[in-house]
Amino acid sequence: MAAPPRPESLALLDRLMAALEAKGVVTEAEIAERQANTDKASPETGARMVARAWTDPAYRALLLSDGKAAAEQMGVSMAGAPPLGVLENTPARHHLVVCTLCSCYPRAVLGYPPGWYKSFAYRSRAVREPRVVLAEWGLNLPDSVEVRVVDSTADYRWMVLPMRPAGTEGWDEARLASIITRDALVGVAVPKVAGPRPAA
Amino acid sequence: MSDAPRFAPGATVRVKDDWPERRGPCHIRTPHYIRGRTGTVVRPLGAFANPEDLAFARPAPKRTLYHVLFEQEPIWHEGRPGDTVMVEVFEHWLEPHPAAPGAAGIPEEA
Numbered sequence: 001m002a003a004p005p006r007p008e009s010l011a012l013l014d015r016l017m018a019a020l021e022a023k024g025v026v027t028e029a030e031i032a033e034r035q036a037n038t039d040k041a042s043p044e045t046g047a048r049m050v051a052r053a054w055t056d057p058a059y060r061a062l063l064l065s066d067g068k069a070a071a072e073q074m075g076v077s078m079a080g081a082p083p084l085g086v087l088e089n090t091p092a093r094h095h096l097v098v099c100t101l102c103s104c105y106p107r108a109v110l111g112y113p114p115g116w117y118k119s120f121a122y123r124s125r126a127v128r129e130p131r132v133v134l135a136e137w138g139l140n141l142p143d144s145v146e147v148r149v150v151d152s153t154a155d156y157r158w159m160v161l162p163m164r165p166a167g168t169e170g171w172d173e174a175r176l177a178s179i180i181t182r183d184a185l186v187g188v189a190v191p192k193v194a195g196p197r198p199a200a
Numbered sequence: 201m202s203d204a205p206r207f208a209p210g211a212t213v214r215v216k217d218d219w220p221e222r223r224g225p226c227h228i229r230t231p232h233y234i235r236g237r238t239g240t241v242v243r244p245l246g247a248f249a250n251p252e253d254l255a256f257a258r259p260a261p262k263r264t265l266y267h268v269l270f271e272q273e274p275i276w277h278e279g280r281p282g283d284t285v286m287v288e289v290f291e292h293w294l295e296p297h298p299a300a301p302g303a304a305g306i307p308e309e310a
Contacts (some may be wrong), residue, residue: 072251083246100231127233128276149277150271154265154288155230155248 001088033052037077042111046159049074049109050185051176054164056166063161064088071109081108085156087148094145095160096171096187097132098126110185117186127151139186150187160187167193205244205291212297213268215289216236220252221273227255230293233275234268234285238297242267242286250290264291 005013014041020026026055026075049070052178053060055199067084084106099105100123116171117123134140141147155181162184168176183189207213217236220226229251245265268289272279276307 085245100226100233101229129279130272130283131280142281147272147280148269149283149285151231151285151287153231154251154290156245156288 005187034080038107038112041076042052043180043185044177045071045074045076045111046106046109046182046185047177047180048173049159050161050180052159054176055167055173060161067109067159076108078108081168082155082157084109085158086161087150087187088161089159089163089187091163092144092146092147094124095131095148095150095158096192097150097152097158097160099123100127101151101153104157106150106159108157111163112180114182117152134188137183139189152181157187162187162191164194165191206292207241207244207266207291207296210241211241211265213236213241215268216293217293218293225256227252230289231287234287234289236262237270237275239268239270239287240300241294242269245288248290250292250304257297265289268294277298292298295305 001136017028017031021028049063052074053063053070059070059073062073063086067086068078068081070086071084072078087097092178103113103123104117105117107113107151110133122133123153127149131141135145152158161178164176168179179191179193181189181191215230215234219235220228226305228300243266247262247264247268249260251260266289267286268286269286271283272283272285275285279296
């Protein structure tokens with residue numbers, strides 16, 4: 001746990017806030033609203049978007065062409081958020097998202113980034129030896145699949161649209177969303193059907 | 201800066217082999233590992249205020265940002281052929297690649 005903030009730090013924060021308000025840069029209410037939106041955001045939002053894309057071709061097309069609009073359609077406030085790009089996994093291509101420069105992450109739809117996403121180890125290794133990193137996560141992709149690392153270096157934020165696994169035929173959106181994890185939306189995992197699979 | 205993107209999807213481009221870090225304080229969003237490397241434009245992503253100016257509170261004109269695709273193996277001298285890395289790169293970091301032998305980019309859907 002972090003140490004509690006020191007009184008002089010809080011005083012400095014108060015002076016900064018007063019200056020920002022006085023200059024018309026941002027109001028305290030706007031900061032509170034953004035904070036509330038950030039706290040509310042979680043990987044469940046991204047999971048709901050993917051589940052809908054798996055069942056609704058028109059929504060899938062929107063998600064791939066304009067992630068921000070697709071998020072807003074699910075009731076997510078994207079005001080002031082960076083553009084959201086969505087990367088479509090296919091049988092021939094798997095995407096893995098990393099930010100080698102800092103820790104850019106699609107917070108509006110995935111919430112706060114996990115600690116490992118911000119670690120030097122992940123940031124340096126994901127871009128250089130992605131298959132080794134994926135194998136450590138338990139994901140061994142065949143050589144026939146292109147691994148495409150997406151380095152989130154600038155103004156976009158990126159989320160992966162994983163492939164819908166076999167054995168989910170007839171599932172409704174809520175049930176589909178339940179197997180879409182944060183890790184699958186970053187690309188270090190793929191959605192799996194738990195328990196015994198129906199006979200093929 | 202002109203509004204129209206200079207590079208079209210599929211164009212072979214070279215990232216400038218430039219190291220502003222050596223000349224003084226700066227804020228660069230172009231990772232070291234692609235400097236001087238050849239890649240293929242996937243698509244323009246729109247125009248965004250230049251972070252190199254924004255970081256110092258200077259007027260920041262908008263610059264076109266691209267998704268550029270690189271083969272992993274030539275960058276690291278390891279990895280599986282066919283694996284790639286896609287990076288957001290601002291237009292002022294890109295130059296057209298002279299049509300040199302062996303400079304073919306990776307084919308990419310539009």
